[in-house]
Amino acid sequence: MAIKNLNSFLHDYFSAQHCTILNNNDGLLQVKLTEEIDKALMNRPFYWHYMKKMGREGDTSTLTLITNPDKREEKGDWIHFGSPRLQQILRNLVENEKYTKLFQSSSSSTKSALYPWLVINIKISYHGKQNKDEILSLGLHLIKGLMYKDMMDLLQNVTLKPTIDDYCYTIAPIIRLESGFGRIVNVLDSYINNQTHNWAQESLQTLEEEVGLIKHFYTSSTDEETNDDHMQREIDDMKQRYSPKVTYKVVNGGIFYLNDEF
Incomplete structure (x- = not known):
């Protein structure tokens, strides 16, 4: 499940950054970067400085990210919790894209209600003789109080956008954000307490x-x-x-x- 979640997390990250997904099959994700993400991840400042000086657009990089252990010998970046490339992506998220508001896209021509969810991706770090990181994606329905684990997996086929469609309207949350975050922390505590340590x-x-x-x-x-x-x-x-x-x-x-x- 960790490998599956990691692949989904990467897919959602690059999709949200408007990168082009060229291939996503069995733990192998190939992405054509935007200029902004190329600058953030690929460490090519002199190339982009030269392109700007010459008045040219420049060619962005293509990344191949491998989360399937059976394919780790193929050409690309082997991604696992703790890998340099994943840590680089997480730093970029923390620095630039930590919080957002998104709306589900709708093709309906009639009035449609959209319900608020608090969605949080959290890194759990286990410190000791051996250190390990784990990412959980949790979603809390701020009306009904439902909570889903692996929320980003559930949203994988949902089209999200920063603006609401014309025929949609939002329902105000009943559960306050502070209270909702407290519920998520309680779920994390229970998750940790139920593990063997x-x-x-x-x-x-x-x-x-x-x-x-x-x-x-x-x-x-x-x-x-x-x-x-x-x-x-x-x-x-x-x-x-x-x-x-x-x-x-x-x-x-x-x-x-x-x-x-x-």
């Missing part, structure tokens, strides 16, 4: 072993006062490194107005 136990065991070695090393020294200070600093550093913890960080999100049958 062998990684945390391994981190605590490693921490105990490392602290024991540090104490053993310093017990044979004659300069007790100086060694106590050094020993405590090393123990504190080791605790900082190995003490298990879980943190949340909002990657991006917004209010999405959707019809009742999206």
Whole structure:
């Protein structure tokens, strides 16, 4: 599921940036970038400076992004949680596209209601002996209180736009944003609490072993006062490194107005 969600996340990101999806098949996504995204991701400042100086449009790059492990040897960027390219995309989102408001497109010629959803993509980071990141996409219906996990997957075939269509109108939310975000955090807490945390136990065991070695090393020294200070600093550093913890960080999100049958 993580691989599927990652592919969907990348597809939605590049589609929202108006890039052209050339191919999206079995964990292989090929995208023709816009000039703006090329400048943000491809590190070609001299090329674009030269094109501007010459008064030419320039040719944007084509990216091939691979999320299927069976295809990781093919030509392209192997994308996984923690990969440099994914971190670059996440930074771009944080810096430029963190919050948005979008409306579902409708071809109806009659009045159609659009209902508010709070949609948030959140990065969960597991810190310990081994560090790992995971992205969850959660959507909360701000009228009915329904909540969906993998919200971006559900929206994959929904056409969204920054302006509302002529025959559509929005329904005001009943659930306040602050309260809605609190509900999402509660779901995240429950998700974490229901996991098995062998990684945390391994981190605590490693921490105990490392602290024991540090104490053993310093017990044979004659300069007790100086060694106590050094020993405590090393123990504190080791605790900082190995003490298990879980943190949340909002990657991006917004209010999405959707019809009742999206």
